[in-house]
Amino acid sequence: xxxxxxSWSAIEGVTPMTLLSVASNDAGISLAVxxxxxxxxxxxxxxxxxxxxxxxxxxxxVAGGINETLVAVSFANPTTALVxxxxxxMLRSIDTGLTWQAVAxxxxxxxxxxxxxxxxxxxxxxxxxxxxxxxxxxxxxRVDSGVTTDLSAALFIDAMRVLVxxxxxxxxASDDGGSSWRTVPAWxxxxxxxxxxxxxxxxxxxxxxxx
Numbered sequence: 001x002x003x004x005x006x007s008w009s010a011i012e013g014v015t016p017m018t019l020l021s022v023a024s025n026d027a028g029i030s031l032a033v034x035x036x037x038x039x040x041x042x043x044x045x046x047x048x049x050x051x052x053x054x055x056x057x058x059x060x061x062v063a064g065g066i067n068e069t070l071v072a073v074s075f076a077n078p079t080t081a082l083v084x085x086x087x088x089x090m091l092r093s094i095d096t097g098l099t100w101q102a103v104a105x106x107x108x109x110x111x112x113x114x115x116x117x118x119x120x121x122x123x124x125x126x127x128x129x130x131x132x133x134x135x136x137x138x139x140x141x142r143v144d145s146g147v148t149t150d151l152s153a154a155l156f157i158d159a160m161r162v163l164v165x166x167x168x169x170x171x172x173a174s175d176d177g178g179s180s181w182r183t184v185p186a187w188x189x190x191x192x193x194x195x196x197x198x199x200x201x202x203x204x205x206x207x208x209x210x211x
Contacts, residue, residue: 037069
């Protein structure tokens with residue numbers, strides 16, 4: 001779409017594999033990832049795409065190979081991108097997705113990224129997993145989320161305030177950039193539906209999309 005999502009046109013032949021996550025930077029470079037290590041890249045705001053050969057792009061070896069499903073992708077800043085794999089590996093690129101390296105020390109699968117700025121962000125996953133970075137995804141530290149529910153959506157409202165939601169109506173919030181977390185019982189009182197996405201509005205309000 002090039003009209004603010006009012007209309008859409010299909011793009012054929014991107015890849016035969018199912019794609020699961022897409023991310024774009026402000027320069028119009030987009031990355032999409034999916035099954036069997038599929039990684040495609042666009043330099044024209046999604047009009048055309050080409051496949052990145054992850055085997056050739058990797059500068060070091062990821063345990064378990066690179067044919068795992070790539071479940072999430074995100075830009076931390078205009079040049080740095082992160083990809084999470086289904087076997088718990090994480091890949092990082094500092095050249096908008098042309099070449100990749102494995103991130104040391106990450107072994108638990110994550111399903112979603114969210115960044116406050118070029119350096120600070122979180123990643124979430126099953127069983128209440130929340131990990132945090134303060135250096136653009138070079139290293140990650142696990143923090144106590146206070147929940148054991150699978151988490152599926154994350155949003156920075158501003159540099160310090162973060163919302164994370166998941167299954168069974170669970171929602172947690174942080175007021176310190178993701179270092180500590182508290183539950184948001186008011187949301188669970190309204191819905192037990194699993195949350196698919198959290199979207200920030202122009203007025204700093206948050207829209208919750210459930211499955």
